[in-house]
Amino acid sequence: MAQKPTIPKGTRDFSPIQMAKRNYIFNTIKDVFLLYGYQQIETPAMENLSTLMGKYGDEGDKLLFKVLNSGDYLKKVPGELLSSRDHVHMIPCISEKGLRYDLTVPFARYVVMHRDELQFPFKRFQIQPVWRADRPQKGRYREFYQCDADVVGSDSLINEIELLAMIDEVFKRFGVNIVIKVNNRKVLSGIADVIGAPDKLVDITVAIDKIDKIGIDNVNEELKEKGLSQEAVDQLEPLLNLKGSNAQKLDTLEQLLAVSETGKKGVEELRFVLGHVEQLGLKATVELDVSLARGLNYYTGTILEVKACDVEMGSITGGGRYDNLTGVFGMPGTSGVGISFGADRIYDVLNTLDLYPSDTISSTKVLFVNFGQKEAAASLHYVMQLRARGISAELFPDNAKMKKQLSYANGKHVPYVAMVGETEMASGTITLKNMETGEQSNLSLDQVVDMVK
C-alpha cells in the first residue's frame, strides 16, 4: 500500500544545506542577542484559542490553525449547530487550542503568567516557528520562523538605542549594507493634528504606509476618499518629503509641529534616539523617514524598518514601541519595544549576495575511504583521533566502489578525503586528497591535523 508522500502546501522541509545556512543566520542573531543581555524563552506551539482569538483582527482569527479536541469532539456540539452546518459557531465546541500565529501574543501571555518570577525590565528573545492559514505564494509560507527580541517594563529610550545598535551589529556580521529607517508614531499623530485631521490618524498611517508601493499621488487619492480635505492633503505632502540630514529634518518638523504637544514629544524622542545613535557611530545608515508608518496599530512611539542597500527586497527587519502589550491579559501599563528579524528574507538576501562564510555548508572535514574490513578498522582509529582534536571526520561505512565513496564526499562538500590502504597501514601514514585541488600527499596523523585545521 505504498503512497507517494507529500507535505502540506505552504510548508517546507529544510535539507542539510538549507539548515546549515539557516543555522548560520539564527546563530549569528542569537550571539548578538546574548551579547546585549537578552535571554531566550520558548512557548508551546499550541495556545488556548481564548489566548489567540481576537488579537489579530477578524481576518487573523480565520487564519489561525485550530486543533481538533481529542476523543469525542462532537460531544459538546448542540444539535442545531450540526443540523444547520454552522461551522463558525461550532469551532469553540470542537476546538479549544490553536497554533501560535506570532511570537508577540504568546510572549504577552508568558509575561503575565510569569510576572512574579521575572526581572523587569525583561529582555527576552524568541526564535520559533509560527503558523498561518494564509494562501501560500512566493515567499509566503504557512509555517515560518520568527526571530524576535523585546524589552518590556521600561519606558527608557535607551532600549531603542540598544535595539538599533543590535540591528547594526547583526547586519555587520552578515556583511549586508543596510539603511535603518526610523520614525515615531507621535510625529504621525502630530502631523494629523496640525493638518486638522486628528481623528484620521489610522487612515493616514494606513495610507502613507503604502507610499513605496503605490506612489504619493495614489496615497493622496486614498486620503481624500477617506474624507481628508484637499487642504489637509496639500499640507501633508511636504511633511512626508522632508529633505536634508536627520538634524535638519528634525528642525523642520519641530517648527511645523510646534502647536501639537504629541508631535513635539515625538520630535524630542527622535532627537534623543538619533543623537545617541550618531554618537555610537554605527555602520548602518540611520535615516529619519516621516513616511514610515508600519501598519500595526499597536505601535505608540518609535517605529523602525530595515532595508538592504544592495538588493531589491522589502523590509528585512522591523519593530517599534507599544504601550500596552499585556493589558488584554489583565496586566495594564507595561510598555515595551521590540524588533523582529525576517529570517526568510535575510536568507534570500545572503543567497543573492553570496555572503555565507565558506565553511557554512561543510560539516565533515575528512572522509576516510573504506577499503575493506582491516583497513576500515585502522581508519576508524584515525577517525576517532581526529574527532578527539575537534575535527569532524567519518569513515564511509560500506566497502563500496571508490567512485561511489568519492561522489558521497563531493555531494557532502567534504574538503578532504583520506585513504588508508595496505601501504599506508604498513608505514603508519595516511594519504590525504584535497578535493578542491586534487592534490594528494602522504602524511602522518599530526600532519593531517595541521593540514585540515
Add this chain to the structure above:
Amino acid sequence: MAQKPTIPKGTRDFSPIQMAKRNYIFNTIKDVFLLYGYQQIETPAMENLSTLMGKYGDEGDKLLFKVLNSGDYLKKVPGELLSSRDHVHMIPCISEKGLRYDLTVPFARYVVMHRDELQFPFKRFQIQPVWRADRPQKGRYREFYQCDADVVGSDSLINEIELLAMIDEVFKRFGVNIVIKVNNRKVLSGIADVIGAPDKLVDITVAIDKIDKIGIDNVNEELKEKGLSQEAVDQLEPLLNLKGSNAQKLDTLEQLLAVSETGKKGVEELRFVLGHVEQLGLKATVELDVSLARGLNYYTGTILEVKACDVEMGSITGGGRYDNLTGVFGMPGTSGVGISFGADRIYDVLNTLDLYPSDTISSTKVLFVNFGQKEAAASLHYVMQLRARGISAELFPDNAKMKKQLSYANGKHVPYVAMVGETEMASGTITLKNMETGEQSNLSLDQVVDMVK
C-alpha cells in the same frame, strides 16, 4: 475584558534558565553529531494525516493531534455522519493535517521525497518538538523535543559502532557515567527458535521488555498465558540470565543458539560490534543484555538502551536497527539504524547530579548601573566597547533606585556590576563590583576586560 491566561495542559513554557540548560544539552549533542558527520534537517510541524495515520497503531492514531481544515470545514461532511454524530468517520472529512507524533515517520517521508538529491548513506540528525494527546502526568508531556540521529542506506555494522561511540562522547561531555545495554533482535529470534516458539517472538519480546518493571516470575506467568509451554519458559529463563563478560556471554549464546541460523547471525553481529567498541576504549560500560527487548516491533538487528549509573531514571537514550523504514512510502529495502536522546530525562539527570557548567545560566557578564542621563551616555560607550571584545554587557535602561538595579543583576545571575558616576567620569575609570564576593575595585576599561574575561 482581562482574562487570566493559561496554557494547554501537558505543555510548558521554557523560561531563560531552563532554556539555557536545554540549549546546553542540545548544543552538546549537536556538536557531537556534527563531529561524527551527521547533518541536520527539519521537517514541518504539520504532516498530512495520510502520512501519519496507521504508522503508530490504533492507539497512536487516537493520540495524533488533528488540525481542523480552514474555511468551511463541514462542506465535505455527508449528512448522515453529522446526524449520527459519527466523530470517528468524520475526521477525514474535516481534517487533513496532523501534528508530528515522532521524528521517525517524517524522516522516512523526507527520505522518500528527497531520495534523488540525497547522498546515501544519509546521516541525518533532527532536533524538533513532537506532539501527543497522551494523558499528561509527571515527566510526560503533550509537547516534547526529540533528538534523533539515524543513518539510512547502509547495512554496515560500522554505523552501530559509530553510534555507540557517539553516545559515549555525548555523556562524557555531560560528565554522566552510563551503561549502554546492547542486544540484537536476531538473538531474540534465535531464542524463540530454540525454545520451540518461533511464532511467539513478538509476545516474547513484549514480555521480557518488562523484566525490570515486573520481575522474571511475572514475565514467565505472562508468557504462559500467551501460550508458551512450561518447558519453553524453563528453557528461556537461563538465557535471559547469562553471567560473565560480554565475550563469555557470546560464547554461551553461540552454543545455545547453534541450531538457529538467525540466532547465529545475531551473535556474530554482536561479536563484531562489541569487539570493535572494546578496541575503541569507550568510557561507558557497554554490556550485552539478552533481556533487553525494546518494545518497538520495527527493530530487526542491534538494539540498545542507555542508563545513568548514579541516578535512578529509566532509559535516557535508546535506538536500534530497522530494515524497512521507507517501505510504507514506496521505497523498499532501505536499512537504517538510529538513536534518540531523551532530552527531558537528561535534563533531570543533569539537574539531580548538578552537572551544568557554571556559566550555563549567566548571560550578561557586566551590568552598568544607570545613574542618570549623562552617566548613562558614558556607560553606553563602555558597554559597546565590552561587546566589541566579545563580553556580554548591558546598561540598566532606567535611572531606577540602586536597590532595584542590583536586584535585577542578582535575578539575572550577572557576575559583575559596573558603576560610572561623576567621580569615575572625571577619572575615566569604572568601579567594578564582583557580585559573588562583594569586592569592589576602580579599574580602567582594559582592566575590566581582563577581570571579567
